Amino acid sequence: MKFTAYERTLQGTGASRRLRHAAKVPGIVYGAGAPKMIELDHNALFFALKKEAFHSSILEMELAGANGSVQEKVLLRDFQMHAFKPIVMHVDFQRVDETTRLRKKVPLHFAGEENSPAVKTDKCLVSHVRTDLEIECLASQLPEFVTIDLSGLTKNQSLHASDLKLPEGIKAVKHGTQNPVIVAVTVPKIEEEVAPAAVVAAPEKGKGAKPRKEEKQQKGRGA
Numbered sequence: 001m002k003f004t005a006y007e008r009t010l011q012g013t014g015a016s017r018r019l020r021h022a023a024k025v026p027g028i029v030y031g032a033g034a035p036k037m038i039e040l041d042h043n044a045l046f047f048a049l050k051k052e053a054f055h056s057s058i059l060e061m062e063l064a065g066a067n068g069s070v071q072e073k074v075l076l077r078d079f080q081m082h083a084f085k086p087i088v089m090h091v092d093f094q095r096v097d098e099t100t101r102l103r104k105k106v107p108l109h110f111a112g113e114e115n116s117p118a119v120k121t122d123k124c125l126v127s128h129v130r131t132d133l134e135i136e137c138l139a140s141q142l143p144e145f146v147t148i149d150l151s152g153l154t155k156n157q158s159l160h161a162s163d164l165k166l167p168e169g170i171k172a173v174k175h176g177t178q179n180p181v182i183v184a185v186t187v188p189k190i191e192e193e194v195a196p197a198a199v200v201a202a203p204e205k206g207k208g209a210k211p212r213k214e215e216k217q218q219k220g221r222g223a
Contacts, residue, residue, distance in 0.1 A: 001053055003044065005029075007065035008037040020087070027091040029061070029074060032100075038063065038093075045088055049079065056106045057144045058096060073097065075104065075139070096139040103173055105132045106143060108182070112151030118185045122155045127184045133161065134173040141169045150183060159183040 008019075008026060016026045023042045028035055048054045054076060061074045074093040082089055096102065108131055118124040133146060148164060160179045161172045 001048070001051070001057065002060045002062065003040070003048060004062045004064065005038040005040050007063065008039045011037060016090075020089070025088045025091055027093065029063075029072070029093045029095060031095040032097065033095065036063070040091065042088060045091065046086070049088065052107055053144045056104065056142070058139055058142060059093070061093065073139070075102065075142075098138065098140040100139040101136070102139055102142070103134060103136045104142060105134045107132050107145040109145050109147045110150055110183070111147055112149050113153060115151045116153035118153040118155050118157065123188065124153075124155050124185050125188055126150065126153065127186065129181045129184055133164070133182070135166070135170050136173050137170040141167075143167065143170070146170075148182070153183070153185050155185060155187060157185045 005027065019026050019039055020042075024039045025042050025045050027038045027040055029038055030036075059074050059076065061072045063070050063072055073096050075096050076091070077094045078092040080089040080091075081087065094102075108128075110128060113119055113126045116126075119126060135146070146164075146166060148159075150159075153159070159182045161174075161182060162179050164172060164182065166172065
């Protein structure tokens with residue numbers, strides 16, 4: 001994905017506030033050289049942040065400055081939103097090249113669960129416990145997402161991070177001995193059938209039925 005940024009010279013709270021009032025977002029680019037202060041168009045950045053690929057792929061940034069424009073490959077590292085307004089307050093990018101080794105969370109896409117024995121045969125429920133995974137790889141190998149094949153799932157099976165078959169050159173980041181569950185298969189509970197309530201038949205006239213008000217009045221006049 002491509003986007004445009006502009007060099008920024010003024011710093012500080014006041015300068016950032018004026019940028020936001022002008023529908024701009026202050027940001028920074030760091031890594032592989034001196035950090036550079038930048039600014040971006042708010043609306044363009046706001047809608048770019050809604051795209052999955054903007055968060056998990058190498059981006060082509062055109063940086064416009066006083067001496068012309070330069071192209072840089074960057075990776076989105078962080079962004080801050082307003083506490084309750086749909087406003088981007090700040091954004092951070094990291095410069096990368098093909099030799100940069102990085103760690104990044106990428107989305108998980110699941111496929112094939114409808115054809116697995118767990119679903120097709122045993123009518124089990126498949127829960128996607130995690131929807132992203134932190135991976136380590138070269139910047140040139142960073143995928144927009146990782147597809148997980150669930151066609152082999154069986155009843156009561158749990159799929160952990162260590163069970164995932166990742167593309168060559170990509171490995172899941174381990175935090176100590178943690179091996180988080182990615183997908184869990186559970187057998188649905190069978191609800192007990194509730195017997196319908198017995199219908200109470202209305203008593204027939206003359207067999208314990210209470211006389212109507214009109215019948216009482218007629219009997220009183222005939223007496």
